[in-house]
Amino acid sequence: MSDQATMREPISAREWIKNVWDGFYTTLAGMKITGRYLLQKPITIQYPDERMPIPDRYRGIHYLEQEKCINCLACARACPIDCIEMDAIRHGKELEWVSFSVDYQKCMFCELCVYPCPKDCIHMGTEFAFVTDDRSELKHDLLSYKGMSREARIRMKEAEAKKAAKDAAKAAKGADAKEGDDA
Ligand code: SF4
Numbered sequence: 001m002s003d004q005a006t007m008r009e010p011i012s013a014r015e016w017i018k019n020v021w022d023g024f025y026t027t028l029a030g031m032k033i034t035g036r037y038l039l040q041k042p043i044t045i046q047y048p049d050e051r052m053p054i055p056d057r058y059r060g061i062h063y064l065e066q067e068k069c070i071n072c073l074a075c076a077r078a079c080p081i082d083c084i085e086m087d088a089i090r091h092g093k094e095l096e097w098v099s100f101s102v103d104y105q106k107c108m109f110c111e112l113c114v115y116p117c118p119k120d121c122i123h124m125g126t127e128f129a130f131v132t133d134d135r136s137e138l139k140h141d142l143l144s145y146k147g148m149s150r151e152a153r154i155r156m157k158e159a160e161a162k163k164a165a166k167d168a169a170k171a172a173k174g175a176d177a178k179e180g181d182d183a
């Protein structure tokens, strides 16, 4: 490349001042918004260490009040895409829970499962972070414990003992009546 091609035309002092002013002015204009927020309280948060407040009616991952649930299946029947499954063994009035799962690969967070619950024990929670690279983990078990709660087991034992005592009393009464008939 020739020297002539790389050489620029000299600019006048007036043009030079205008260029300097333009550079200064555009920098100021660009920093105007930055400057406005510079002294304000930050509006960003350090997620996931910090979280924004979540509205009460937010429809996030469900939570179950397991002690109140009666395994009536009303929520599962109401779900339009069949993503609730549950399994429990009934011991008289008490339930031994095996599973209660929601498949979040399918769930569309419509809340239709919540309204028909006769015990008001399934709710949409405020938790939303459910990131995984394993699809099987998206089938989420809502049970906080499997089997029976300690209280349910005590109630069942008391009911069994009461029944056994009643049966024994009935048997003793039957035996007394038989002895009376024989005498
Ligand atoms: S929120 Fe809707 S899609 Fe999800 S489990 Fe409930 S009824 Fe089914």
Ligand code: SF4
Pocket: 068, 069, 070, 071, 072, 073, 074, 075, 076, 116, 117, 118, 119, 120, 121, 122
């Ligand atoms: S509708 Fe309510 S009580 Fe019935 S199984 Fe579902 S969560 Fe339990």
